[in-house]
Amino acid sequence: METLRYFSRQVVEEALTMSEAIELMKDAFRSLSSGEAVVPLRVNLPQPEQNAQTLFMPVYLPSTEAVGLKMVTIFRDNPIQNLPLIHGLMLIMDGTNGQPLALLDAEYLTALRTGAASGLATDLLARKDASVLAVFGTGAQARTQVKGVAAVRSLEKVLVFGKNTAKAEAFCIEMQNTLGINVEAASQPKQLLEADIICTATTSNVPVFEHQYLKKGVHINGVGSYRSDAREIPGLTMQSAKIVVDQRSAALAEAGDVVLPIQEGLFEADSIFAELGEIVLGTKPGRASSGEITVFKSVGNAAQDLAVASYLVRKAQKLNLGVVLG
Numbered sequence: 001m002e003t004l005r006y007f008s009r010q011v012v013e014e015a016l017t018m019s020e021a022i023e024l025m026k027d028a029f030r031s032l033s034s035g036e037a038v039v040p041l042r043v044n045l046p047q048p049e050q051n052a053q054t055l056f057m058p059v060y061l062p063s064t065e066a067v068g069l070k071m072v073t074i075f076r077d078n079p080i081q082n083l084p085l086i087h088g089l090m091l092i093m094d095g096t097n098g099q100p101l102a103l104l105d106a107e108y109l110t111a112l113r114t115g116a117a118s119g120l121a122t123d124l125l126a127r128k129d130a131s132v133l134a135v136f137g138t139g140a141q142a143r144t145q146v147k148g149v150a151a152v153r154s155l156e157k158v159l160v161f162g163k164n165t166a167k168a169e170a171f172c173i174e175m176q177n178t179l180g181i182n183v184e185a186a187s188q189p190k191q192l193l194e195a196d197i198i199c200t201a202t203t204s205n206v207p208v209f210e211h212q213y214l215k216k217g218v219h220i221n222g223v224g225s226y227r228s229d230a231r232e233i234p235g236l237t238m239q240s241a242k243i244v245v246d247q248r249s250a251a252l253a254e255a256g257d258v259v260l261p262i263q264e265g266l267f268e269a270d271s272i273f274a275e276l277g278e279i280v281l282g283t284k285p286g287r288a289s290s291g292e293i294t295v296f297k298s299v300g301n302a303a304q305d306l307a308v309a310s311y312l313v314r315k316a317q318k319l320n321l322g323v324v325l326g
């Protein structure tokens, strides 16, 4: 009988670095695009009366010898009550004999792997000399977006575009102390023209910036919108950029940033240049010129969660991390 462990948020946070998570994303996206990973489209359970939905995300990754299921709740009124928007738990079973291995808090796990995916995408798609990052949003995902990008490029400045001035100022102080780089709140939309890399990590349903304020050669990680009727990136930007997604089928079903420009005739499904895993595999190239605009649109994939969680389980077996439940 194998040991069943529980990993709290604190254990997940302390046991893994962003750089380790970025390495794990290479495996996750490679196995997704090679067809090895088994990741059906997630089940989305709506609770309109609570302005909420719950996602059930099953996954089998043969390379990790593990099967997983992540359950994430998204309660959109939570931030008003100072509660996290997202809570989650992930269950891991042994992929060779089906025995239960671990239960993990998935709130930070989700933020970590989402930031790590943007870190990987930035490494493959942003200009090598990129030094200014702009981030939209000041919540849980925005924090790990900044950490993911800072792990792969030498940043000189981070510009923060928030909705709430006090929260943006507090975010700047926290991130400046964590990363030791200059982090400033932006006061005008046109300041975006300074950015070499942009991360959108908001709950907005409409574009959070204007296409005219993009710098030539900018790379954008769009992680916030995950419903087919919500978008953060202008249609014009999607039309003129090289678009890379986490998984084509999921992007075409769930990413308003992709679905809405298609409905508007600005873009076609075939215009998606690549999945991130195809660039990792080398079957598609990354950035082709210093002037092109690149976009990584992610809706989030359970392969990312299982890659990180199963690594944590293996590490825990060696270092005796987490709490043994039985």
Ligand SMILES: NC(=O)c1ccc[n+]([C@@H]2O[C@H](COP(=O)([O-])OP(=O)(O)OC[C@H]3O[C@@H](n4cnc5c(N)ncnc54)[C@H](O)[C@@H]3O)[C@@H](O)[C@H]2O)c1
Pocket (backbone or CB within 6 Å): 074, 079, 085, 086, 110, 111, 114, 136, 137, 138, 139, 140, 141, 142, 161, 162, 163, 164, 201, 202, 203, 204, 208, 222, 223, 224, 225, 226, 298, 299, 300, 301
């Ligand atoms: N792609 C993925 O893998 C993935 C993973 C996790 C979460 N998400 C999504 O990312 C989004 C953010 O999640 P979170 O956990 O950080 O939520 P959060 O509530 O902690 O933060 C949301 C932030 O968006 C800001 N915001 C809303 N509208 C804005 C606008 N127009 N301009 C600037 N800022 C704006 C809010 O002020 C807040 O700072 C959610 O939609 C979530 O579902 C995506």
